[in-house]
Amino acid sequence: MKKSLKSIFTTSLLAIVVLSALLSLAGCSKGNASGPAITVGSKDFTESLVLAEIYAKALEDNGFSVKREFNISGQGPHEALLKGSIDLYPEYTGTALTVILKEPALFDAKQVYDKVAAEYKDKFKLDVLDQANINDSQGLVITKKASDQFGIKTISDLxxxxxxxxxxxxxxxxxxxxxxxxxxxxxxxxxxxxxKVYDGGIKYQVLKNDEADLAVAYTTEGSLVDPQFVVLDDDKHLWPPYYVAPVVRESVIKDSPKVANVLNAVSAKLDNPTIIKLNAAVDIDKKEYEEVAGDYFETIKADVKAAADK
Incomplete structure (x- = not known):
């Protein structure tokens, strides 16, 4: 009987040790996400989903527990921030200025950012972190063939x-x-x-079919990954800038300053060619945005970690 009890005790102890080890390994596999809980939001289109997922993965890799509240329509993400149901999301400076703040458009990227950052802090207690070099603005796209043939690089040339x-x-x-x-x-x-008027969804096919030379576009559309398309430079600045920046509740940054370090490090790596490729992977190659964001994050993971730990 004594031997039986000892055997049971030994087996139970071993089971506890093994379970503890497994739980520890599971924690490591998720980037030791035992830090403060952060809720990341997104708008309801590909680019916002990809960016928000990159933010989420970067935060998880740097010790934060992350909840995702994605696919919020309209200006819902801003309202969710104010209510505290999300903690951050990627926003566009031009949208923040003209739609949320209802200010007249400005055309210098730094002026737009500075005004948005100051007014968000004052009016909403929201921190606008570093903007990425992603400008998702209105644009015109021309075929490379026509661009080369007629020397058209800018809208003035057009x-x-x-x-x-x-x-x-x-x-x-x-x-x-x-x-x-x-x-x-x-x-x-x-x-x-x-x-000639065409449905916007087929514009790139129209250009490929040589039915037209020029179409209306947004400057980070996935189809622009194709080198046969050229976005014309808005050299007289009709369109305001729409740069991407993480917007975060002020209280989150006060409680966890590392959030800013992580997201600023992510923004430093992003630009138009990169986001065009990521958008293309989802919209053209039909990959899941989680996979696309995850694969991209692996390429910047070490640099983000190093910057976040400074």
Whole structure:
């Protein structure tokens, strides 16, 4: 009987030791995410989902426990921040300035960032961290063939050579002050060789099929990964900048300053060519955004860790 009890005790002790070891390893496999809990939000489109997932993975890798509240529509992420139901999300400086703060557009990226950061701090108690070199703005895309043939690199070049260019319109752009109407006021008339309305979803196929030379675009669309497309430089600055920056509740940064270090380190690695490739992996290659963000984070993981630990 004594031998039996001793055997049971020994077996139980061994089981406890093994279980403890397994739990410890499980914790290590998740980046030791035993630190403060952070809720990351996102908007409801590919780019925001990818960016938010990169933020989440970076925070987890640096000791934070992360909850994800993604796919929030409209200006819901800002409202969720104010309510405290999320702690941070990626926002665009142009949106913050003109939509949330309802201020007139500015056209210098630093001026936009500085104004947004100051007013968010004062009005909302939100910290706008470092902006990444990602500008998801309105733009015009031309085929490389037409760009090379007619020497068109800027919108000013386009205006001078419009009579050689077939324009694929989406209809609504032509009636907007931040569209063709605004372009005419800033650059002059655009007397295109031809203009035809197409559904925006097929514009790149229209360009590939040589049915048109020019289309309306946003400057970080995944299809721009294709080298046969060129985004024209808005050299007279019709369109305000829409740079990406993490917006975080002030109390989170006060309680956990390392959050800022981690997210600023992530932003330092991002730019337009990078986000275009990531968007393309989701929208064109049909990969899951979690996989795309995770694979990318692995390429910057060591640098983010080093910067966050300084």
């Amino acid at each position: 205006q001078k050579n419009a009579d050689k260019i077939r324009y694929a319109s989406n209809g609504s752009f032509d009636q907007r002050e931040d569209g063709l109407l605004g372009l005419k006021k800033v650059y002059g008339e655009f007397n295109f060789k031809s203009s």
